[in-house]
Amino acid sequence: MRAAGIDIGSRTVKFVIIENGTIILTRKCLTSHDPLTAVRSVIDDAEYDMLIGTGYGRHLIREHLDCTVISEIKAFAIGANAIRPSSRAILDIGGQDTKAISLNNKGEMTKFEMNDRCAAGTGRFLEIMARALGYTLEEFSEAALSAKRAENINSMCTVFAESEVISLTARGALRHEVARGIHKTIVGRSTALLRRVAPSGEIFFAGGVALNNCVRKLITDELGRAVFVPPDPQAVGAYGAALYAMFGKKS
Amino acid sequence: MSDYKQMWSELGLDLEAHDALLSVLGGAYQDVFLSQKMRPEGMKYFDFVMSEVHGFRIKELMDAKAQGRIVVGSYCVFVPEELILAVDGVSVGLCAGAEFNFEGAEEVLPRNLCPLIKSAFGFKRGLVCPYVEASDIIVGENTCDGKKKAYEVLSPMVKDLYIIDLPQMKTNTGRALLDEEYRKYMTALENASGKKITPESLRTGIEIVNAKRRAVKRLAELRAADPSPISGLDALLVNQVFFYDDPVRFTKSVNALCDELEERVKKGEGVFPKGAPRVMMSGCPMAVPNWKVPMIVETSGAVIVGEESCVGERGTQWLTEEKGGTVAELLNNITERYFKIDCAVFTPNPSRADHVKDMFERYGARGVIHYSLQFCHPYIIESGPLESTLEAAGIPVLRLETDYSQEDAGQLKTRIEAFIERIEG
Numbered sequence: 001m002r003a004a005g006i007d008i009g010s011r012t013v014k015f016v017i018i019e020n021g022t023i024i025l026t027r028k029c030l031t032s033h034d035p036l037t038a039v040r041s042v043i044d045d046a047e048y049d050m051l052i053g054t055g056y057g058r059h060l061i062r063e064h065l066d067c068t069v070i071s072e073i074k075a076f077a078i079g080a081n082a083i084r085p086s087s088r089a090i091l092d093i094g095g096q097d098t099k100a101i102s103l104n105n106k107g108e109m110t111k112f113e114m115n116d117r118c119a120a121g122t123g124r125f126l127e128i129m130a131r132a133l134g135y136t137l138e139e140f141s142e143a144a145l146s147a148k149r150a151e152n153i154n155s156m157c158t159v160f161a162e163s164e165v166i167s168l169t170a171r172g173a174l175r176h177e178v179a180r181g182i183h184k185t186i187v188g189r190s191t192a193l194l195r196r197v198a199p200s201g202e203i204f205f206a207g208g209v210a211l212n213n214c215v216r217k218l219i220t221d222e223l224g225r226a227v228f229v230p231p232d233p234q235a236v237g238a239y240g241a242a243l244y245a246m247f248g249k250k251s
Numbered sequence: 252m253s254d255y256k257q258m259w260s261e262l263g264l265d266l267e268a269h270d271a272l273l274s275v276l277g278g279a280y281q282d283v284f285l286s287q288k289m290r291p292e293g294m295k296y297f298d299f300v301m302s303e304v305h306g307f308r309i310k311e312l313m314d315a316k317a318q319g320r321i322v323v324g325s326y327c328v329f330v331p332e333e334l335i336l337a338v339d340g341v342s343v344g345l346c347a348g349a350e351f352n353f354e355g356a357e358e359v360l361p362r363n364l365c366p367l368i369k370s371a372f373g374f375k376r377g378l379v380c381p382y383v384e385a386s387d388i389i390v391g392e393n394t395c396d397g398k399k400k401a402y403e404v405l406s407p408m409v410k411d412l413y414i415i416d417l418p419q420m421k422t423n424t425g426r427a428l429l430d431e432e433y434r435k436y437m438t439a440l441e442n443a444s445g446k447k448i449t450p451e452s453l454r455t456g457i458e459i460v461n462a463k464r465r466a467v468k469r470l471a472e473l474r475a476a477d478p479s480p481i482s483g484l485d486a487l488l489v490n491q492v493f494f495y496d497d498p499v500r501f502t503k504s505v506n507a508l509c510d511e512l513e514e515r516v517k518k519g520e521g522v523f524p525k526g527a528p529r530v531m532m533s534g535c536p537m538a539v540p541n542w543k544v545p546m547i548v549e550t551s552g553a554v555i556v557g558e559e560s561c562v563g564e565r566g567t568q569w570l571t572e573e574k575g576g577t578v579a580e581l582l583n584n585i586t587e588r589y590f591k592i593d594c595a596v597f598t599p600n601p602s603r604a605d606h607v608k609d610m611f612e613r614y615g616a617r618g619v620i621h622y623s624l625q626f627c628h629p630y631i632i633e634s635g636p637l638e639s640t641l642e643a644a645g646i647p648v649l650r651l652e653t654d655y656s657q658e659d660a661g662q663l664k665t666r667i668e669a670f671i672e673r674i675e676g
Contacts, residue, residue: 056661073669097662109673111642114666249676 004048005241007072008035008057011095011123012208015042016238018246026235031057036064052245054237056096070244072237073101073112078251079240080204081107083230088201091194091219092236093209095123098190102198111197120156121189123208128158129182132165133175137212141183143176144214150180156189180214187218194223202226206236255306258313262385265378272351272379273305276540283542287482287549289522291515293508294485300492304539308495309381315341316385321444324386326371327394328566328592329417331585334437336456336498338444343382344494345371345389348538350655352377359404365626366654367538368401375408382495383409388443390436393417394596395629413439419598421590430586437582453581457571463498464567466505471564473512474556475614477529478521480512483555484545485522490562491539528553528671529615533607533637534622535630536561541655544622547664553671556614559607560622565592568606595629603633604640611646618647618674620667625654647674 002024007014009031017025027042035057043051043065053061058069072092080090081103090101096119101112119125130140151173155161161182168178186209194203203225209215210233220227230236243251259266280301284290300308312322321340323330326347335342350366352373360372374380383389391402392415406412415432418425441447470489473480489505496504515521530553532545537560545555559565569591572584593603607619619641623631631652638648649670653659 056665059664071665071669071672073665074672097665108676109669112666112669112673114662 001050001246002048003242003246004043004046004051005075005238005243005245006039006043006051006053006061007055007075007235007237007241008039008053008061009055009072009095009208009237010097012234013038013042013057014055014235014238015046016235016242017046017048018239018242021246023235023239023242026232026238028234035060039065050245052241054241068245070241072097073099073109073114075237075240075244076206077101077103077107077109077240078243079236079238080206080230082239082243082251083236084202084204084228086202087204087228089194089198090204090206091190091210092207093122093186093190093215094207095119098122098193100190100193100197113193113197115189115193119158121186125156125158125161125186126182126209126212128162129165129179132162133169133179135175135179140179141212141214144179144183145217147174147176147180149177150184151178153178153181153185156185161185183212183214183218187215187222190215191219191222200225202228205229206233208234210234255310258310259305259381262309262381263378264381264384268352268377269305269379272349276349277302279540279542283546284484284488287484287522289520290485291481291508291511293504293511294481294488296504296508297485297488297492300496301488301539304495305381308497309385311497312341312343312382312385316387319445321387321440322385323388323390323440324382325390325392326367326398327392328561329392329394329589329594330390330415331433331436331589332460332498333453333456333571333585334433334440334448336459337437337448337453338440338446339452340440340444342498343386344538345383345386346374346380346539347371348491348541348655349374351379360401363626364401365395365397365624367536367624367627368397370538370655372401372405375405387411388413388439390415394594395627397626397628411443417596418590419596421597426586426590429590430583433582433586433589437578448578450576450578450581453578454573454575457573457581457584459498459502461570461573462502463493463505464570466502466509467493467567469509470505470512471557471614473509473516476516476521477615478519478523478525478527479529479554479556480515480521481508482522482549483532483558484542484549486555487537487542487545487558487562488539490558490567491537493567494562495539523549523552523554528617528675529556530618530620530671530674531555531557531559531607531610531614531616532563532620532622533559534634535624535627536563536566537622538562543655543657543660544620544651544653544663544667547660547667548620548671551664551668551671553667556616557610559603559610561594564606564610565594565603595633600633604637607637607641608644608646611641618649618670620670621648621650623650623652625652 054075355376356372
């Protein structure tokens with residue numbers, strides 16, 4: 001039997017099919033202004049027996065594709081626990097949300113926290129700041145890693161932070177040190193969320209921002225706890241949804 | 252509805268803005284309430300009250316005024332309705348539950364302020380709340396800093412604003428302050444109405460309000476059944492109408508609703524399937540038409556079985572002792588009763604956690620959603636220790652902080668769904 005999971009994030013759609021517990025297909029595409037078309041483009045020629053939806057756009061497909069949905073918090077908990085049973089906390093930094101989830105020793109989610117309403121300190125924030133500094137996302141993280149010190153960025157609001165960055169560079173601040181400062185603000189916010197929800201144990205770092213080497217390093221340094229990044233951090237939610245499609249409540 | 256145009260215009264309402272408000276309200280009511288399945292017949296009365304909330308009920312207030320009775324508007328459960336009834340006055344809660352004319356409110360208040368206060372000002376400055384315009388006296392109370400200071404700004408905008416000071420600690424000094432404040436307030440009501448409070452009139456006032464409280468307590472207890480015979484939204488609506496309606500007619504209507512619900516419970520009928528996840532709400536009051544979070548909860552498959560809130564059990568759970576031969580004795584009973592209210596403006600406020608635990612057990616809830624209005628410091632700060640206490644007792648808690656806008660509805664839905672998944676196990 002083939003089970004599929006689809007995670008419609010604010011920026012990216014992730015689609016995973018599993019068979020006998022192994023991932024046999026992973027696809028991603030941008031969510032765009034037309035998420036339903038994006039979803040159709042990844043699932044239309046795929047073969048599967050059941051589908052579970054998750055992510056920000058889950059209710060859209062529940063109506064259009066007539067499938068069951070679960071919250072991305074649950075999907076990440078299931079996915080993370082299957083990939084790395086020893087983790088006790090999940091940090092997921094996606095396109096517009098940051099979530100911290102604690103897991104008990106059975107891998108079940110207990111507490112969770114999420115940023116409310118604005119996209120401060122999320123993947124979108126990093127994207128906009130990289131652009132303000134004239135970097136690609138990869139260059140941005142590498143530049144930040146190379147900096148010995150960080151400029152202090154006070155604002156978490158994307159709009160204010162952008163003007164703060166502009167005024168810093170106008171004063172002659174070094175671009176890579178500003179980049180490191182931006183990474184530090186994201187990390188400060190995420191670690192505060194993690195400390196509140198899951199004060200100890202290994203951290204499973206997922207979501208698109210887990211691909212950022214600098215954020216990863218700074219979180220490890222800041223918390224002094226093991227941080228595990230799965231091979232495909234963006235697909236954890238879709239994988240969790242596929243597992244739920246396969247095993248239901250037992251997953 | 253056109254019958255009321257002249258009345259609204261005489262009250263000084265901005266008719267165009269008021270029409271716009273009523274049309275939004277009507278649409279929201281349709282979507283939130285009338286679309287629910289298996290609604291009890293007894294809710295028809297409350298549908299009627301809501302459809303006429305700015306019409307028939309205001310006409311009643313105007314008729315009462317014509318008969319020489321005073322209308323007293325207030326914003327808080329610390330304002331004893333018993334005393335208003337004792338001078339044959341009419342007590343009404345004032346509009347503060349919608350994001351209406353916040354721009355107007357922000358001309359005189361800071362942006363970063365609780366939406367309930369901003370809403371009250373938005374309604375007043377937008378001239379769309381007939382209750383505030385019909386009130387002979389508006390009674391404010393020194394609960395939180397936001398309200399306390401905002402009343403200073405409100406004062407020149409309204410005819411007659413009377414402020415009740417409130418204690419912040421449950422000490423003998425605090426109790427003495429409340430007693431003294433209620434005594435002064437009683438005199439103010441006597442002066443405004445030209446009627447003297449007698450032991451008989453005060454006892455009648457107490458009996459009427461107690462009957463109303465008993466009726467909503469009866470409703471609350473029926474929700475312990477699984478399946479719950481009524482949705483949390485409908486029960487919240489009843490608790491909201493508590494503040495507006497004629498108290499005797501309200502009591503009769505709630506009891507009629509409860510008779511019907513008792514039959515439902517006997518037959519095992521409910522609005523959600525048996526075994527549906529049960530949550531209770533705790534925290535800030537939800538004034539009409541603030542139905543945002545309960546609507547998300549109940550369209551996500553869970554049923555709300557209780558509200559630890561001013562619009563809910565915090566406001567109604569205690570009765571006032573009816574025994575007493577003199578006004579002084581009866582007034583003392585009133586102080587005794589109101590001093591028990593475990594509002595987060597008190598420090599410390601330990602009985603609130605006990606009350607939440609007790610409700611959790613009584614109504615068979617599986618989780619508590621703590622609801623804070625944005626910038627409501629007393630409840631937001633108290634929610635941290637409250638969450639720790641409840642989680643330590645094995646009670647799952649989800650803390651939410653939100654305002655009256657719809658912009659965070661998507662994120663709230665994700666969190667609420669995940670919380671329901673958590674309590675379902």
